[in-house]
Amino acid sequence: MSKTLNFKIVTPERVVFSAELAESITLPTKLGEITILPDHIPLVAALVPGEVRVKVRGEEVMMAVSGGFIEVQPGSVTVLADTAEHSAEIDIERAEAARARASELMQQRVVEAEDYTALAARLEKELARVKVARKHRERKGASIKVEE
Numbered sequence: 001m002s003k004t005l006n007f008k009i010v011t012p013e014r015v016v017f018s019a020e021l022a023e024s025i026t027l028p029t030k031l032g033e034i035t036i037l038p039d040h041i042p043l044v045a046a047l048v049p050g051e052v053r054v055k056v057r058g059e060e061v062m063m064a065v066s067g068g069f070i071e072v073q074p075g076s077v078t079v080l081a082d083t084a085e086h087s088a089e090i091d092i093e094r095a096e097a098a099r100a101r102a103s104e105l106m107q108q109r110v111v112e113a114e115d116y117t118a119l120a121a122r123l124e125k126e127l128a129r130v131k132v133a134r135k136h137r138e139r140k141g142a143s144i145k146v147e148e
Contacts, residue, residue, distance in 0.1 A: 003038055007054055009063065009079040016084040017063060019056045025077050026053040027070055028128075036070075036077050043072040047081065049121075049128040051135070062087040064132040066125040083125070087136030090129050099126035 007022040008015060025036040028050025036043075047070055052063045068081035102123040 005036065005038055006076040007079075008077075009052065009065075009081055009084050011068075011081050011084050016081070016086070017054065017061065019054060019061075021056055022077070023055040023057075024053075025055075026051075027079070028052075028065070029070070036072055038075075040072050040077075042074070043070070045070050047079070049124040051128060051132045052079070052084070062132055062136055064090060064125075064129045066128065067121075085129065085132075087132045090133035090136070092130060092133045092137065095126050095129040095133060099123060099130060102126060 004021040004023055005025065006020050007025055008018045010016065023038075027034055027036070027045075028048050029045045030048055031045070033050070034045070047065055047068045049066045050064070052065050054061045054063075064085050064087065065079070065081045066083040068079060068084075071078045071080075
């Protein structure tokens with residue numbers, strides 16, 4: 001029985017995070033938040049926008065994802081995410097502004113069904129980013145740097 005997991009979170013652009021000694025991984029799925037521990041049964045699940053928390057050597061790493069899939073195999077967990085960001089990479093002001101723009105556009109009367117769905121997904125993504133960034137700021141008590 002393994003006491004840790006190999007964990008990787010990948011987007012189409014990059015490997016966002018990789019750890020060989022993950023103790024637990026908490027993710028937002030369509031059926032609710034789940035936590036993966038060593039010796040978890042094999043699983044494939046769809047992710048929704050939200051927070052990913054990975055515990056490595058007692059330290060918790062937080063990231064925001066906008067959706068994707070998780071695959072759990074014996075001893076390893078892989079996340080294929082549409083987008084993913086470390087909490088420290090998120091600029092709260094920009095995320096709040098994007099959330100506000102999406103919310104305003106959704107409230108306009110002349111929104112096509114397809115546009116409404118895309119805006120709803122964008123709003124969910126921005127809400128998740130804001131939540132993760134605020135949590136990070138509260139824990140660290142420092143301002144967040146933007147990496148461009």
